[in-house]
Amino acid sequence: MVGWAIAVHGGAGVDPTLPTERQELAKQLLTRCLNLGITALKSSVSAIDVVELVVRELETDPTFNSGRGSALTEKGTVEMEASIMDGSGRRCGAVSGLTTVKNPVSLARLVMDKSPHSYLGFSGAEDFAKQMGVEREENDYFVTEDNIGMLKIAQEANSIVFDYRIPTNGYESCGVEVENPIRMNGLPISVYAPETVGCVAVDSQGHCAAATSTGGLMNKRTGRIGDSPLIGAGTYACDVCGVSCTGEGEAIIRGTLAREVAAVMEYKGLGLQEAVDFVIKERLDEGQAGLIAVSKTGEVACGYNCVGMFRGCATEDGFMEVAIWE
């Protein structure tokens, strides 16, 4: 019997000038979610149930970019996506293009448990949501003032929000008078605000699970799918570990980031933290991203190559940490 472990994240790539009160708000949310998960783990709840309940909490809170508080499409609407994976049997479920579902991660869970498929998107996913009777809201429930403001800025900055970090075809977005030199996905970091959320957990039976949820890129084209709902990219869990990623979608997709952590553990025999470090260092090329991970032996780890990642981790032996910076 191993100890349980849990980690949560609220996105990689944080504006270094983020006001202190925003930083505090974020850390309080992460702490609250961590504690929710810890309480459940102490009551022997399974990893798959824990990651779902924690991500639900992150979605419901408007602070990060998922569920309520999701980033807005170019049209000012939300299109949410999520995926969940149970290390036991590597079962998985994913959804994209949701506009009315209060908790995308729960719909992803239902896709996994109650549908004959693995991944449902857009109107088909919405139909499934109606069939399943999940909680639904009008699209404007998910839209926050903050994000309306962010969308304006992104559009005024005349930025093409791109996924690619490989310099090609002149997609470097035009510089605008934004002081901050840090850019992610072509936007100044003060606008970028990725804040995808995720949770990974290993329960006291040693079962791992992972879940990731997001509204996606600010000012994205309608129909754009990122890494968060893609198994192996944004989310992965198997009998060795559970992983949830965040950051530049294309880099995570090209790098099959979440699967990679497990692959180097399995095929190169690396320990969890080594695997996380290896993947962040070797698989991202010019991309910027971060991830959280747990192993079946009760370890927890995180890594990122950008400025900051909202995260929290805890293990059964009493270790607990919530942080944003290095």
Add this chain to the structure above:
Amino acid sequence: MVGWAIAVHGGAGVDPNLPTERQEQAKQLLTRCLNLGISALRSSASAIDVVELVVRELETDPIFNSGRGSALTEKGTVEMEASIMDGVGRRCGAVSGLSTVKNPVSLARLVMDKSPHSYLAFSGAEDFAKQMGVEREENDYFVTEDNVGMLKVAKEANSIVFDYRIPTTGYESCGAGVESPIRMNGLPISVYAPETVGCVVVDSQGRCAAATSTGGLMNKRIGRIGDSPLIGAGTYACDMCGVSCTGEGEAIIRGTLAREVAAVMEYKGLALQEAVDFVIKERLDEGQAGLIAVSKTGEVAYGFNCVGMFRGCATEDGFMEVGIWE
């Protein structure tokens, strides 16, 4: 300078009772597509261009399940998806939920080359298609008599077409008076007809590329996304190899099958055929699937654990083979 190599497939999981003339037709199509690719390679076309042009040909021909001739959704419509990946830089593009685009693989290519994103779906992907001015057709252009008939049979068999091969919650579909005992995705093999198409190529510069295209599962729910558009699952290319998979979508997604071939080559030092065999044997659990692959050193390989896979391969030294069975 290495020799070029190319492989094409038209789906894994073939009805052993498939009439001989159908088998011949399929082999002729595979041969024609292989020859198209070979001519291009001899003219020094790049791998990424070759996989696109070959998959376009497979989509345009109504025989397999992609483009025209796509499997039908539960509503009798088509929702096509595809992905393409350039081993150089691991650039990628994917599309899902297309209903009017004549060549999905080409739209995936445009997503990769001309959009700021990696993956576009449903109405957003259709909007992009209009913007890009790609060839489009009414939905019924894609619908064939054969598939209208297949859809009826699938519905009459009262089969839930499922992705999961892990026995759970009673999803074993009810037997429906069909003689063949072989089932894939819950359907009798005579109805299943997955026939996803794909092509992998390494050119004379040693660059690898891969592309996969499909109409998806017969009788699928609207909005169902399978493995074909998912990077790392149905399609993968890097500097070592190019891979395209076909078969039971969920098994391929859970197994991150395409990425796996490259991962075991990179992390375990396996050669191409060994890697393919390893992945087919170890990563599929109860799932049934197949794949084709090429390596940067000019090798070609394929593997499948189900009954038959429509495929063809050729290498610069004159080797050429088109087959269906072992």
